[in-house]
Amino acid sequence: MLSVRDTAGYVLDMEFRMPFHFGDTEITSLPHLFLVVEAEFDGERATGLAAEGLSPLWFVKDPDLTFAGGLADMVDVVDSARSLAEEQAETASVFDYWHRLYESQREWASDTDHPPLLWGFGVSMVERGLVDAYCRHHDVSFASALRSGAFGVDPGRIYPELDGADPADLLPQTPARELTLRHTVGFTDPLTDEDLGPNDRLDDGLPQTLAEYLDAQRLTHFKVKLSGDPSADADRLGDLASLFDDRGLAEYAVTLDANEQFDDAAAFRDAWTTFVDDPDVAPLLDRTLYVEQPLARDEAMTAETRRTFASWDDRPPTIVDESDALNDSLGRALDCGYDGTSHKNCKGVFRGVVNACLLERRRRENPDRDYVLSGEDLTTVGPVSLLQDLAVVASLDVGHVERNGHHYFTGLSMLPDDVQSRLLAEHGDLYREHEAGYATLDVTDGRVRVDSTVDVPFGYDVEVDPSRFTPVEDWTFDA
Template sequence: MTVAVRSVRADAVTLRARMPFRYGIAEMTAMPHVFVRAVVDVAGDRVEGVAADNLPPKWFTKDPTTTYAEDLVELRAAVLAACGRATGSSGATVFDWWLALHRDLVPVGTTARWPPLLAGFAVSLVERAVLDAYCRARDTTLGAAVRDGGLGIRLGAVHPELSGAEPAALLGTPRDRLVLRHTVGLGDPLTAADDPAPVDGGLPRTLVDCVRAYGLTHLKVKLSGDPAADLVRLSRIRAVADEYVGPAFRYTLDGNEQYRSVGPLREFVSALPPELTGPLLFLEQPLHRDVAFDVDLTEWPDRPPVVADESGGTLDALRSAFAAGYAGISHKNCKGVFPGVANACLVAARNAAGERRVLSAEDLTTVGPVSLPQDLAVVATLGIPHVERNGHHYFRGLSGFPDPVAELTLAAHPDLYTRLDDTATLAVRDGTLAVGSVLRAPFGTGLTPDVVDRAGGVPLVDWQPTEVDGR
């Protein structure tokens, strides 16, 4: 089904965190939230589509010598380049259009010395807006569109071994409920003894209070790269889980590229006591992206499952990960919807062949009203059982947007959001998220594209990186 992009605009809203988020070499206290709105002709019908995402510090780029404001100049340039190159583009199918845009922008990113993650992210923002427009034009949902062939997905164009395969034959039924994996950042207080004000703005701050308020069973724990300190902190987290979670406790570790070689990483993992190795689901991106696929993890036979995250900026990243001994890779919408679908299908095919492969679902401090529901729509469509979410933890719900945005979101997603005084926040019940309204919406969000006009943003080209003070 033909698509032609007539115009694309990008706007930005500055969001400020209620508590700092420390991960890897970064500390996030504020960041821009970017909306992209596209006018698209779908088989002759003109419709609008919307997408959104964050530009967090030191994730797309991980250069310790630059400031966050300097990085944001580059991030903004990438998004604007994708919007500009998408305008006037067309394709015989949505998939063919996306693949052409990807192939067009990647060389631009190479010349500009953008990390592969950044070029892929810029493409993904426009990709999501066009997917939203397609679903609205065809009065369908993302789950149906992925499976019914209308998008023209050619899995073999991403993973050659899947040539001729169809997503409908490899993906299961979309999940209407997802287990939430709660992030424990490097600076997050674990107990009241760590934080004299455990409740902030009506939301819990300490891990103990979060577990009790949300009924959490799954955690994602950030590693600092200091093995001794990490072991002490993990033991404290396990003590919280023993007291407040019980035998249902599961967790993942996020290395955030803290290791440069396998030896020290292996020593750290071997030092984990049985009470920490037992509930460990997988270890995410422990090695720096510069060396992550240059190792041979098969030489570490008793390793836990290791998945790539920041190394997943190219279309062949999952195959490179498998070749290096990784169990799999992460999905985030910021890395692209079509790549996520192709990766899910490759993981499913490998598992059907008797291998043990993993596609995880991670977070980019995603928030509503558009980005989070769209991300959950993809996670549910791909059948991933649990997903990291932390935007509701580090930000006070939708309070960074004008009040009407919260009201519209509550009306569109009464199962996913709940009222919090003058705003709305994610509804986490028994450690899970109900995503029925997300699955029924065209592409995740039940709001119309004019939500961008209500969000209080400014044109991205005019937004100034000096508005944020994160490192």
């Protein structure tokens, strides 16, 4: 039997390489929340960690929301999940504990204005801490615990069509040892030196423009952000196609992320027609694997969307991301005509596992249809968050995964030196020491090695003491 006995939160403000704007607020650092989960397994105590950079814009699309208000909401949902977890009765499995906590948080959130994507984040933090505690207590890797049935994952609890299914029969037999990194290209990100203003050049020894990343990391996969303006997007896609051609990229792949920019499916279809009709964009469209979340989350799975998708014969593969807000959202998305969803630990570890099982079941039943489980997450960084996420996507073997935390931060220079040293020692396949002396992600030929994340309990194999940072109760936005 297992239970959560205590939790504690700590915050480390991580400084960006370059500022970004949230409304009229210029943000120069991002609070990184560490959650300590004290669990009990058959009378024995174990400690687990979860961590996440608090970035509210993705969770709540509200033009009136301030950055400070969004951060307060994120802390609120984590605090609720912590309290509910500590009050919950013992259960027989980690999966069962998570599922009960999820339902308790759903009931609590019904009396708040928090959308499911946000209140579910609070659950995911406790979930990750509990998974970590279980793996460390039993000295078992995430991949092994998942395939052996140790977590008690029951996909039929979410999707009746998976009743009695064993995840080990639907997931890859072994975790991936190497993942292709998919580099995100924001709509305003500089492509070459010509796109940098006179005062924008950084002097921190890391790539800044896309051209520099191509040279330094030999990237092959890219996630391109769309603005929702078809003409401007076509120009941007044409510029990228030209850059890739100039750089001699013979083989590359692209995904397009619309981030809810289109009002409805008809507008998305019209934009796609604009792209298809533009000869400068055609080379890039030929390499496009899928389009991610083109529609606003409230419009994404309407009857009108379903009708438009059903009548659109040459529609590109399309997946949901923000609309994957509830545990059973993928099933509704597939019924609406979508081709899959994204995995992010911040949406839920077990949700991603069950989604992978559902997609594989559908794939076997409909071998002529392509189904997509992508790996996404823009800003995850070490020492815990990135490595835990990599452990999950490697176990689900998504192939290529969005990873850009190393772009927004100066490596792991924000961490204490001793933590960086331990990461270099224990995760030398994933990190390298930069010439300037800090640990940074080691991307070679567009790929990262993940042996050291899949062979240890849950992603990371270093001692991290979050209590050296600011207790979340004492942390303030103004500070």
